[in-house]
Ligand SMILES: Cc1cc2nc3c(=O)[nH]c(=O)nc-3n(C[C@H](O)[C@H](O)[C@H](O)COP(=O)(O)OP(=O)(O)OC[C@H]3O[C@@H](n4cnc5c(N)ncnc54)[C@H](O)[C@@H]3O)c2cc1C
């Protein structure tokens with residue numbers, strides 16, 4: 001349904017002709033398709049609807065004016081900054097896509113240890129700008145190509161650095177929002193012109209309204225600027241690299257160490273995590289390379305570290321006796337990075353790690369101590385610039401058995417989850433057969449430790465319809481298994497109630513029907529009231545979960 | 554089997570994961586927000602549609618019939634400078650995608666359907682009529698630069714190297730002298746050199762990068778016949794476009810010749826002591842890696858294979874497929890020539906080597922999308938100026954021409970020089 005001419009022209013007048021398009025060649029390329037939607041939180045085998053226009057605003061004022069037009073004409077809108085997930089795409093046939101690509105500013109306030117970022121400032125650029133001042137930013141596990149602001153406003157933002165730096169939402173010091181009705185709200189340090197830098201106090205906080213726990217997934221308007229907390233970076237102003245493309249490696253980071261810690265039993269692994277949460281010695285902690293799969297991770301690392309490496313080397317490398325035996329020793333593993341503020345600090349941290357290993361019968365993988373491997377892993381984890389490796393094996397992946405919870409919940413079930421996946425790998429050809437366990441996740445899903453993130457990667461081919469279908473069947477089975485264990489919804493389904501499988505928004509009636517059966521329907525009635533106050537024309541789709549209160553019906 | 558038609562790219566279109574790495578330098582090489590972007594087209598037009606990912610998606614949309622070749626589709630297709638920067642960034646993590654080859658396949662489909670611009674047509678018509686892609690020039694004047702040099706005419710005599718000047722050095726004012734200089738200097742250094750005489754003509758490489766596959770193949774066919782007839786086994790050229798054409802594009806058509814850029818030969822001669830720089834140049838310069846010499850200048854590796862899935866779904870190629878990720882491009886030779894010049898100081902920009910920023914002239918964009926082309930050159934000058942250099946040096950006449958006429962973001966010009974000019978001053 002094309003936009004009214006008046007509405008389209010009004011938007012053109014605001015952003016300029018070259019920053020809005022309703023041409024099918026543009027709007028069609030702003031739909032989320034299988035290869036990406038498979039990656040969490042979205043339609044699995046459908047495309048999201050085609051937006052009626054794609055708009056690229058260049059300032060907060062332009063955003064405000066565009067949203068006012070949407071309010072005037074009753075046009076739905078959805079904002080996205082870096083488009084990693086289906087939740088950033090429109091969910092109706094009468095909607096425009098707001099792409100924040102033109103707003104990519106970063107300013108570092110070194111004194112107050114914060115960065116003022118615009119939506120298109122991706123992690124990679126915020127990080128390099130911060131490092132010039134001896135600072136660093138939390139990098140969500142989605143990687144440095146994603147928007148720092150979108151991770152904090154729209155989603156969770158946990159990753160390897162969360163243990164030390166907190167997750168994205170914990171780092172918000174202030175924000176500027178254009179609310180769904182076109183009003184501008186400034187909170188925290190941005191509300192007071194950057195002259196103070198505590199969170200959203202004093203007084204009542206709007207954080208719960210604007211992003212809540214999971215993030216507002218684009219349903220609370222457009223965040224145009226955000227002040228995020230920065231953290232110490234005891235490294236050089238720029239990480240030097242060596243090695244040939246694509247296998248760049250970190251060069252000479254003397255006060256950093258990276259280890260792959262290995263354990264005999266999951267119980268030891270969980271206990272080590274608990275001790276690390278208490279010890280506060282880890283800069284980055286992530287179970288990273290197991291995402292390729294338990295049987296192939298050693299071989300994959302060998303390929304990645306060699307600039308001439310190819311996937312056709314995979315099977316021979318898996319058969320290599322050395323790689324095979326080292327891989328076996330890394331069955332239950334996690335990658336960590338230590339950063340020494342001083343030599344003594346580093347020595348202390350090393351000692352603490354050794355002590356944790358002693359208590360948990362763990363060891364450091366020799367294979368991962370090879371210099372080139374170490375330098376590759378260090379650069380990988382510090383910059384988190386290779387997130388697309390998630391997709392590289394088969395072109396796509398989906399998560400199963402994914403949660404952010406206590407490590408003692410996941411650990412005892414790891415082998416059972418692994419066996420379930422291995423069975424599907426063996427019984428069907430649809431998902432990659434990588435050894436069952438392909439768990440990855442952050443050592444902590446909250447600053448200082450407490451929860452842990454985990455998720456099994458299911459690698460499949462986005463071009464192969466049978467592979468897509470088979471993957472879905474496996475994931476459904478895995479979800480049934482999770483429910484049988486009392487674990488609730490798999491991480492990949494956290495947005496299943498926010499968008500229908502056909503890619504469209506839920507209607508209010510559908511949401512009412514879903515939420516009335518949940519244990520605490522009053523929460524969704526409360527959210528209904530919040531939405532009525534901030535988004536009276538319901539312009540941002542069904543990611544904001546609401547249930548119509550009984551007395552309103 | 555190498556993908557040739559747009560349909561052949563369907564698996565890649567659907568397997569591209571929308572990670573958008575193709576809009577940025579390899580992340581681990583980003584040094585600042587200001588100079589972090591890599592794709593001229595995505596940076597200028599902003600819509601994702603104008604990135605390599607957008608083009609994969611657009612290809613799919615066009616094949617599915619969900620969009621026509623609208624005016625904006627045609628703009629998005631032809632505004633790719635074919636610089637290959639997306640290709641390098643994508644291949645940092647992906648082992649089964651070829652975004653650059655797809656961008657060109659998309660252009661080819663548009664051209665087949667008659668969807669191209671008048672400026673492009675004029676160049677292709679000129680190629681047909683005068684064997685050059687510089688409209689207004691005449692074939693009869695093509696080798697005037699070689700007059701009285703005493704070079705061997707390879708249609709009559711044999712030599713170790715064929716000197717291939719290329720269109721810009723054959724005709725361009727101020728450039729023809731440079732062709733003359735190189736040929737004379739190499740000959741004086743003892744290189745056994747000749748040229749193709751009347752059989753000399755455009756390499757046609759740009760036609761391919763613009764999507765005019767038929768015109769390219771016709772031109773390449775004529776050149777291959779001339780080279781074979783002359784028994785040429787090695788080519789040296791000062792033009793990066795020609796270098797790429799012979800080294801990579803002609804190789805796909807079966808031509809096997811050793812191809813060198815003059816800077817490679819000069820670096821060898823310097824190392825052997827057959828070339829010496831005697832004069833000092835008190836200047837600070839920064840070096841712009843031409844895309845066609847750098848990341849696109851890797852040696853050709855023949856391949857004819859198929860996709861093979863292992864472990865159920867993991868993609869491999871059987872036999873292993875060459876992975877052009879920019880690793881073996883020509884980056885060091887021009888730098889070593891510059892470093893050998895007494896007094897000359899070389900300062901590097903942030904975007905160099907395989908992740909260099911394009912000058913904006915590639916893919917025929919100076920003909921199809923002049924605003925994009927000059928904005929891209931402007932961006933490069935801004936970056937060059939940020940190094941504190943007095944001049945930007947390049948090893949490609951197309952880059953030179955585009956950089957010469959550009960201004961930086963503050964409207965200031967910067968001296969753009971061909972590496973030849975510095976070598977000529979120093980010998
Ligand atoms: C491969 C992959 C791995 C992932 N790994 C992790 C992980 O380890 N940890 C983690 O926390 N998350 C992870 N995610 C989810 C991811 O964090 C979010 O997608 C990301 O943090 C936000 O960046 P984005 O590029 O997705 O943003 P976008 O797609 O631009 O947006 C994400 C959401 O935020 C909203 N949004 C975007 N910009 C704005 C704005 N300016 N104002 C208001 N709302 C906005 C959008 O509407 C959308 O709902 C992963 C996703 C993928 C695809």
Ligand code: SF4
Nearest residue numbers: 569572573575606643
């Ligand atoms: S072309 Fe490559 S880099 Fe670009 S989005 Fe697709 S997978 Fe990512």
Ligand code: SF4
Nearest residue numbers: 592633634636637639
């Ligand atoms: S070849 Fe260059 S201009 Fe074309 S999409 Fe790739 S990076 Fe952009």
